Amino acid sequence: MATRVFSFLAGHRGPWQITQISCLVGEPLPPAGRLAMVTGTPDSSPDPVAWTLRGIRSNERYVNRQERGQLTGAQQGLGRPASSCAALIPIRKTAAWWMLTQDERRAIFEEQSHHIQVGLKHLPPVARQLHHCRDLSEQEPFDFLTWFEYAPEYESAFDEMLAEMRASEEWAYVDREIDIRVVRDP
């Protein structure tokens, strides 16, 4: 069976050097120097970790067939050699969001906020992988962990994509968001 659970460990070890942790809304995360993405949920770590976040690569909840075709045609995978920059962006959405029905969430997500179309504009330079946290347990600190990889020359385009997302109607339902930037050792 393919591994679906992934954990992000922040501490003194890991291939990614943390360059910035910005808290946009809600409670911040403690500072740390390095970040590792590992498969599964580590029972214990040989090194002290500042924090661990975990999520599951699950089925898509909003994308329709036509959009999946566009995404599959455009997106590239993680681990491209030129992608020496990455970002981990954990977000939590409000109780009001989760009380909406599927058709209402979809309407805000795409018809009003153009989440998929905004993302498509920036593929393939930005590779993206979503992890769902909400149903792993009832104590998860975030609902989603999104991991992005890109080459250094696309950082300003990546920032523009985030600014466009954050100005959308959908982001009115985000009550915690941290933006963690990392670079890979040469």
Next chain:
Amino acid sequence: MATRVFSFLAGHRGPWQITQISCLVGEPLPPAGRLAMVTGTPDSSPDPVAWTLRGIRSNERYVNRQERGQLTGAQQGLGRPASSCAALIPIRKTAAWWMLTQDERRAIFEEQSHHIQVGLKHLPPVARQLHHCRDLSEQEPFDFLTWFEYAPEYESAFDEMLAEMRASEEWAYVDREIDIRVVRDP
């Protein structure tokens, strides 16, 4: 925070007497005499358990605003004194189902299989609570656990509802299903 994770423990204890465990498709579950529904994930049980299944009461994935209005108007809660019969029906869906996009799953679920409308015909006599398992971990044996409660005189209507569901297009994507019937001690 409201408890969202629930566990079903089958063994020698619990308020529900198991009267039948029928395996409709896929691997069966071991026999057991009693069933208990508890909040959370028990770390250990003082009594030997035959099996434990757990799921999370999560946001709805298919119901639209109009349907939620119909459901909210019709359905009654769990724990009604007259509901001395109950059923736990764990199901797993195929990989092909999870590869469908949201609009395709919704079309099979409701426009073709009338899952919500079939359920509505039998509310309020049958109370229903869905638990999602799929994103709790990557080792869960089922995708969904549905718990139904009803008075003994509605058992044949309940069986008709299940027969209608199981004859639907949606059930072509079910590759494991167990039907566990229980009665409450007087």
